Ligand SMILES: *[C@@H]1O[C@H](CO)[C@@H](O)[C@H](O)[C@H]1NC(C)=O
Ligand SMILES: *[C@@H]1O[C@H](CO)[C@@H](O)[C@H](O)[C@H]1NC(C)=O
Ligand SMILES: *[C@@H]1O[C@H](CO)[C@@H](O)[C@H](O)[C@H]1NC(C)=O
């Protein structure tokens with residue numbers, strides 16, 4: 001594809017051109033906008049199909065029950081009362097009497113772009129596991145994504161969502177780099193917090209239990225996504241083969257970020273915050289398109305510190321392969337994390 005070539009050229013250029021800064025938007029913006037426009041049209045055509053099959057409704061019910069199951073006890077008691085009061089209704093009716101209704105009724109859709117930036121901090125070979133918090137301090141974040149194939153309008157089953165984000169003070173696990181916290185800290189190579197993979201079920205859904213990301217220089221708060229399709233699971237619970245159908249980044253509302261950043265240990269980070277509106281990836285992913293790469297969310301309790309549930313629907317092109325755009329900083333191996341010496345001038 002034309003735009004893939006452009007992306008490769010751009011990626012190879014960026015490593016040389018901007019050695020000091022974090023991440024760059026040097027791929028073809030025009031190509032991406034073209035894709036976003038076409039993909040949006042394709043996914044709009046899917047809406048009826050998804051409704052008829054009950055996929056949208058089941059997603060609402062499922063998301064509501066996740067919130068119920070994870071609510072902090074005091075809140076749960078209040079909500080239990082509501083549930084009891086409306087026990088003749090379906091789960092969906094119950095949620096329609098709760099404050100989350102508006103959130104669940106929204107059907108947020110992010111059209112994944114063809115060659116979204118992988119950034120300099122992907123670690124290949126991570127473990128397939130749902131709870132990726134390890135013992136890292138920070139606010140609990142339950143992430144829920146539903147992957148829809150824009151070519152067939154069907155949920156994508158057996159897709160592996162590869163996720164990663166920085167910790168509360170803006171450092172990624174698994175990467176030793178002067179752009180990533182203390183560049184002399186070799187012990188970080190063996191850390192795996194906020195990284196892992198999960199397989200989508202028959203509804204195209206995968207979930208993680210992770211930490212709300214902090215921030216670092218030049219970037220808005222974000223979560224990374226790689227979507228692996230047709231991959232195989234090894235006996236040590238890692239993935240091999242298949243193809244990368246998508247690479248992208250997802251975001252959070254600024255007012256939510258502000259609340260999180262006011263709490264400890266997020267507030268120990270003195271690096272200036274980059275607002276969503278000023279983030280180059282947000283700009284490219286939303287320019288001239290209907291793509292909405294922001295998580296819908298609800299709080300699991302009364303304050304952000306009780307935890308956050310975020311969800312999103314992603315439309316992706318399973319015919320596409322973006323393997324060549326997936327540069328990685330390191331690989332998790334049986335002998336711990338190993339830096340990738342071919343990852344360009346990232347270090
Ligand atoms: C549940 O129903 C009782 C009796 O009608 C009412 O007093 C109470 O306020 C209701 N609780 C909620 C949370 O709606
Ligand atoms: C974030 O990760 C870095 C590297 O592992 C670590 O030095 C730092 O203490 C972590 N932040 C918090 C709040 O634990
Ligand atoms: C999906 O990817 C294939 C292969 O790269 C491409 O031919 C097709 O145009 C893409 N579909 C959309 C909607 O961009």
Ligand SMILES: *[C@@H]1O[C@H](CO)[C@@H](O)[C@H](O)[C@H]1NC(C)=O
Pocket residue numbers: 125234236238332333334335
């Ligand atoms: C998992 O097994 C593969 C194949 O033997 C190996 O290359 C990889 O290093 C292993 N990963 C871990 C985390 O043990």
Ligand SMILES: *[C@@H]1O[C@H](CO)[C@@H](O)[C@H](O)[C@H]1NC(C)=O
Pocket residue numbers: 186187189190334335336337
């Ligand atoms: C990383 O873990 C491996 C064992 O999994 C160990 O051999 C290695 O020394 C560790 N590296 C560091 C820097 O701690």
